[in-house]
Amino acid sequence: MPKTNALLPVLTALLLLTACGAPGSGTGVTAPRVDGVLITSVTLPSAMPTPGSDGLGVVHADPLPADGSGISAAYEVTNNGTEALAYTILFDFTTEAGEVMANTRETVRSVAPGATVRGTVRLKASTPGSSRVTRVKVSRVTTVPAAEAPSASGECPPSGIRITADDGDAAMGLRVVGLHLENCGKRDYALDGYPLLELLDQKKVAVQGVHIVEGSGGISTGTGFDEPARPLVLKPGESALSGLMWRNTTESGDAVNVPYVRVRAVQGADPVTVTPHLDLGTTGRLAVRAWTRPSK
Template sequence: MRPATALVLCAALASTALLSGCGKETAGTAASPGATCASLAPLPDPAGRTWDDVRVISGKCGPSGAPSTGFEVTNTDQEPLTFTVTFSLVNGFGEAMDTITRTVEAVEPGQTVRRPLDAADGPGSARSYRARIMKVRAVPADGAPTGDGACPSSGVRITNDRGDAAMGLRVVGIHLTNCSTADYELNGYPALRLLGEDRKPVSGVRILRGTTAISTGIGGDAEPRPVTLRPGESAYANLAWRNTTTDGDPVDAPYAEVTAKPGAAPVTVTPELDLGTTGRLGVGPWTKAPAGEGAPQE
């Protein structure tokens, strides 16, 4: 399986690396790696620690210079990207002990950024877990959620939740929050373009208005109504599908370009659509979220 775009992502692993002592996350370039991940060198390539162009490297990522664990991303695309990387932490017997996710925001074209992987236990921990890359997602930085709370230039944040699954039925919410200082108007359905692992368009999927054809009672079968979002208010639209697999090749679309309304700029989110061979995705209308209820965490 290939990573999300033409990129190089490197997980920095010491041979017996502790996930502690990595200090504050620090960005750098290939020529100037930054204080927290110095003296990087290739390691042997054991099974389970590669991801296409991902290579394993080791370094002294802690402020004390002790061996520790970090990772590196290089954006080889033509636009700034925000990377989200999921790691599995395994012990010396190869048993998965935990899963962690790290986000690297707004990596410029050609830029390399190195970050540590900190452990909750802190310095002196006896935990000696290794990190394995499980998943890499990269979306255009413009419109992507930002950790510092900055509002995108569009004036809205668009995200997806983790969704719900039961007996082959999947439901994921697309959430839009007005982070500007003016009202934001919605009416109708978000427009979607499904993208594969390589962020290229996926074909052969019918996008339906409403979710009734997929299942009833899941919050996407009402008629669309005008929605006015004041600053700080949110709206959502449910996506529904079944992941049944029969004849043919199953379709996976980890990414979706969401256009909130005509004329709006598309924003790429990661709903992780495992559509099976059903070839259908139902999209509910924009619905105003109850007062005080913002977009949930992904």
């Protein structure tokens, strides 16, 4: 009997643990709305009780899933503006101490003025041995007019041309972001030269003081940026590649950050706004590569 009494604190603790919600628990959220995005609840897997094998009926807690399965957050996006917007949201999955274990990017394609759209973001497999995720937060929100947002994979805009930007590459302060163009329409599409760019700040206002140079502009060699522009005709289903290159060197003066780049494939084409988040430092230069066929 004394042995049974000694187990009561253990049993009580485990009952409290499972009362928190098994197999998962919704957590109240008090974080403020970030640029129209609010996390409304977070669901975390709870330790599940299993009967013990020691003959005493002690309940043991099974380990939490190591791959992050079951961790999710419900969110809502509210557009308080006057035009339909596309939202790209970066969610951070963190420990109780705030250490970021993983992040996930979600895109909400079109939210009408005054409307609220709801969704759920889930943690993908986490690194084995990493600390336990207990929180989800909105790390960054970018918005572009829905009419200028890059089309989703498998969709073709009325222009028949799909333009997207990749995640880029960075090494020793050199940054390169690829611009990808696909002729998803039914007619040939002619290119000759360089994409036309507008650099926009956080308020979608044109950034001043940055010189856009055709070719490498001496920023770096051996990158393909100095290949001459040649006329291209893309048949339906064919693609072309361009790119942006810069260094994030920061010396005297104020560093320049460009979250948005409005791209036109050729003069007069419909614009597409991509969000490469250019950290130009104080260099004042951005190189652009001529349209070319991707290497095979």
